Amino acid sequence: MQCPRCDGQGEIKLVRVQANGAILQVCDECDATWPYGEMPNIETFQDFGTFMKAHGLQGLWSEITVITDHPEK
Numbered sequence: 001m002q003c004p005r006c007d008g009q010g011e012i013k014l015v016r017v018q019a020n021g022a023i024l025q026v027c028d029e030c031d032a033t034w035p036y037g038e039m040p041n042i043e044t045f046q047d048f049g050t051f052m053k054a055h056g057l058q059g060l061w062s063e064i065t066v067i068t069d070h071p072e073k
């Protein structure tokens, strides 16, 4: 899925946060983040780093595992 925030430059990936098992959708280009199951929308994104820090993590890609590069919607 292409990212609505960076105008198709980035690809939205479905990822799992290793520390707590949360499933997220993250753009690999601009790090825009949406909860799993939410339609990616430019009005509602969170910054990946901010989201992770809010959960006591550092906000590194090494803290997540990519489940799929092409989540189905």
Ligand SMILES: [Zn+2]
Pocket: 003, 004, 005, 006, 007, 009, 010, 011, 027, 028, 029, 030, 031, 032
């Ligand atoms: Zn993006």
